[in-house]
Amino acid sequence: MIRATRSRSLWLRLTVLATLAITVTVAVATAVLVATLVSSVRSNVTTTLNTYAESVAHSAVDGRWPTPLPPAPGDPGMWAQVVDSSGRVLAATQNVAGRPAMYMLTAGSTSPKPSPTLVGHGDEQVVAQRYVAGSTPVVVYAGGPTRLLSILTSDIRGHLLYTVPLVLLGAIGISWLLIGRTLRPVEHMRAEAAEITGSGLHRRIPEPDSDDEIGRLARTLNTMLGRLEDSAARQRRFVADASHELRTPVTAIRTTLEVGLAHPDQAPWPELATRATAEAARLQRLVDALLVLARADDDTLIGRREPVDLGRLARTVVDAAPARLPVEIDALPGIKVLGDADQLTRLIRNLLDNADSHADSWVRLTVAEAEPDTVVLEVADDGPGIAPADQERVFDRFVRVQAARDRKSGATAGTGLGLSIARDIVTAHGGTITVDDTHPRDENRSGAKFTVRLPIAGR
Numbered sequence: 001m002i003r004a005t006r007s008r009s010l011w012l013r014l015t016v017l018a019t020l021a022i023t024v025t026v027a028v029a030t031a032v033l034v035a036t037l038v039s040s041v042r043s044n045v046t047t048t049l050n051t052y053a054e055s056v057a058h059s060a061v062d063g064r065w066p067t068p069l070p071p072a073p074g075d076p077g078m079w080a081q082v083v084d085s086s087g088r089v090l091a092a093t094q095n096v097a098g099r100p101a102m103y104m105l106t107a108g109s110t111s112p113k114p115s116p117t118l119v120g121h122g123d124e125q126v127v128a129q130r131y132v133a134g135s136t137p138v139v140v141y142a143g144g145p146t147r148l149l150s151i152l153t154s155d156i157r158g159h160l161l162y163t164v165p166l167v168l169l170g171a172i173g174i175s176w177l178l179i180g181r182t183l184r185p186v187e188h189m190r191a192e193a194a195e196i197t198g199s200g201l202h203r204r205i206p207e208p209d210s211d212d213e214i215g216r217l218a219r220t221l222n223t224m225l226g227r228l229e230d231s232a233a234r235q236r237r238f239v240a241d242a243s244h245e246l247r248t249p250v251t252a253i254r255t256t257l258e259v260g261l262a263h264p265d266q267a268p269w270p271e272l273a274t275r276a277t278a279e280a281a282r283l284q285r286l287v288d289a290l291l292v293l294a295r296a297d298d299d300t301l302i303g304r305r306e307p308v309d310l311g312r313l314a315r316t317v318v319d320a321a322p323a324r325l326p327v328e329i330d331a332l333p334g335i336k337v338l339g340d341a342d343q344l345t346r347l348i349r350n351l352l353d354n355a356d357s358h359a360d361s362w363v364r365l366t367v368a369e370a371e372p373d374t375v376v377l378e379v380a381d382d383g384p385g386i387a388p389a390d391q392e393r394v395f396d397r398f399v400r401v402q403a404a405r406d407r408k409s410g411a412t413a414g415t416g417l418g419l420s421i422a423r424d425i426v427t428a429h430g431g432t433i434t435v436d437d438t439h440p441r442d443e444n445r446s447g448a449k450f451t452v453r454l455p456i457a458g459r
């Protein structure tokens with residue numbers, strides 16, 4: 001039953017919980033109220049009886065008691081007996097005239113006990129007071145039926161029998177309505193969220209005006225939808241750009257081969273094959289770059305993290321591949337970063353390739369330590385440089401800047417992905433990459449200077 005309730009509705013569960021809480025509270029409050037009322041009435045009766053006993057004691061004149069004793073004013077049910085130390089009744093009110101002593105008081109005690117001869121006197125409250133009348137020590141007993149108490153108790157019981165269930169029913173009804181009202185926005189949010197699909201990420205769930213948990217949940221979910229929408233839009237753009245880039249070499253290869261096949265006997269096959277191979281190489285570069293970016297998006301770009309000596313790695317990269325221009329190196333060995341040597345190699349390779357294709361006469365690579373606990377790798381050249389307006393966007397995917405002396409064109413044209421891969425690698429290593437002018441204060445000289453900052457390992 002509990003499981004069924006749990007799975008069906010939060011509304012029902014909360015109402016059941018509220019009902020339980022209200023029932024316990026009403027039960028405890030009622031018990032405390034009844035106990036307080038009963039004890040207050042009981043102490044009232046005791047005070048009245050004591051006052052009556054006192055007035056009886058003062059009714060003795062020269063040690064003689066009036067017969068019968070004066071009745072209690074306003075309450076004919078009350079009685080009084082004056083008993084001497086041997087248990088003889090010296091005087092009594094009319095309503096208990098002729099009866100033996102009904103109560104006794106043991107030595108040292110102030111609370112009277114029923115005497116063995118007392119039968120059928122019902123529920124009553126009794127007080128006892130010691131006096132000396134003339135020279136005779138006596139005890140004045142005054143008592144009365146606890147009618148008031150029983151009336152009160154039965155009255156309360158009668159009222160509670162009707163009012164408590166009514167109050168509880170009312171409380172359950174109000175809880176049901178209030179909880180339903182509170183949860184209504186959640187149901188609206190759920191219904192709207194159920195209709196949002198991958199293609200409807202521009203939609204938002206309704207946000208209640210309140211600044212409570214439900215309002216905050218709605219706002220958080222909408223912020224999340226916003227991020228999902230942005231990310232889906234980026235993915236769509238990326239797929240469109242990638243398809244567009246892939247189409248160019250594929251079309252070139254196909255056209256080249258179709259030209260040859262149109263006149264197979266006269267076609268310059270070695271020349272066509274060279275052109276197709278160059279386009280295939282470009283296709284391969286693109287696919288490789290796309291795979292690297294896909295891994296970066298998946299956060300799986302970095303395989304093993306190990307201490308890598310960045311200066312030594314830079315020298316190895318320079319020595320490994322022949323370049324158009326010699327590279328001037330100023331790299332201190334011994335500065336280590338924690339990372340993936342293959343990806344760091346790819347980063348340096350991309351920056352050096354770019355510098356080599358854009359530089360006029362020199363390329364310089366430096367690795368040095370900087371505050372705080374950072375290694376700085378710079379690749380600078382004396383090429384055309386990158387205009388300030390493009391210095392941020394060159395790191396975006398598929399962005400190419402048309403430089404005046406761009407040496408990459410046709411099948412050797414760049415993919416526009418080298419710098420975004422470089423940025424993904426640096427970011428995955430907890431660093432930053434920026435580009436600046438090689439000679440920022442000299443208007444006559446240009447050049448691009450890429451600066452990579454990475455945290456030094458183990459500090």
Ligand code: ADP
Pocket residue numbers: 350354355358381383384385386394399400401402403413414415416417418419420447448
């Ligand atoms: P690509 O494969 O086209 O070189 P990149 O992402 O590596 O793509 O570079 C993006 C653009 O930034 C390039 O099109 C180029 O115009 C510009 N760029 C990169 N490096 C340099 C540099 N050292 N000097 C001048 N321009 C550069």
